[in-house]
Amino acid sequence: MDRTETLTQALRQKGLRLTPQRLAICRLLATSEQHPTAQMIYEQLRPQYPSLSLATVYNTLDILVNLGVVNALGSAGDDVVHYDADTDPHVNLACTVCHRVIDLPSQHVRALEEEVTATSGYRLLGARVLYYGICPDCQQQPEE
Amino acid sequence: MDRTETLTQALRQKGLRLTPQRLAICRLLATSEQHPTAQMIYEQLRPQYPSLSLATVYNTLDILVNLGVVNALGSAGDDVVHYDADTDPHVNLACTVCHRVIDLPSQHVRALEEEVTATSGYRLLGARVLYYGICPDCQQQPEE
DNA sequence: TCCAAATTTAGAATGATTATAAAATAAAAG
DNA sequence: CTTTTATTTTATAATCATTCTAAATTTGGA
Secondary structure, rough: OOOOHHHHHHHHHHOOOOHHHHHHHHHHHOOOOOOHHHHHHHHHHOOOOOOOHHHHHHHHHHHHHHHOOOEEEEEOOOOEEEEOOOOOOOEEEEEEOOEEEEEEEOOOHHHHHHHHHHHOOOEEEEEEEEEEEEOOOHEEEEEE | OOOOHHHHHHHHOOOOOOOOOHHHHHHHHHHHOOOHHHHHHHHHHOOOOOOOHHHHHHHHHHHHHOOOEEEEEEEOOOOOOOOOOOOOOOEEEEOOOOOEEHHHHEHHHHHHHHHHHOOOOOOOEEEEEEEEOOOOOOHHHHOO
């Protein structure tokens, strides 16, 4: 099952309707590498869905996060929430200068997540494994 | 060196003044288990520092985060940023119902953090290793 | 004691996110 | 294919955490 389907299935299983807007948002989330914010999703879908409302984007994100199929990573130094449809255990790196978020392959996260699942006693909904700092590119820039 | 000193030293080393307000904020951060928000710090210090301003709390937190001695964990389902003065590698657990954040002992986080430090190429400033869900207490409550 | 720089403060401004209510749409039933 | 009803979208207003601003205060050093 590809990632878009994971999201759309989750909606359906809750008896929620898979509207064109929701489908577009799921697809964008599933295929984007960007860890987008609500605003980014809105701007990227606007051309194809001129009637799309920012409220719908926030609403859909909220649903997906509460279903546990999208992770809310929080801010990357830009005071805006970034979202991640990749719920496979992995590490996120946020640059506090350019505010980009990328994935880092890791040997240890999976074991960590299993440990948390096994020992916490929490009914887990999502993960936020993110380190923030200055990315290699921004370290080189004449910071001006 | 105890945790309060870690914070105050960091301020001093940047040539910043250790005012009574800043000291109080550092002490509270260093000794609290709560992963407090700006508002929580403000309310807890108000009795002893009636003139304390919320702006000062935000300002001080911002400085400490940028010095890398306090981690910004993000929201615990309450849309407010929680802060953590414990920068030793550890896992945080946030309950999206009661909005409390606690620490979880972990075998694997230290290795994870070392891996990120070694392989990312980032100049790291802070960590946000947090899993969110429903805590054991809240799982039992008649959710009402 | 006096000065210059840093800090605090109160309050206003910003801006992300949420709430609201009306209009549009979708599924279900006939 | 219509009607019905619940869901969803939309635009907009409202909320509220956080940041900004400028004046007043405090600090440490000369």
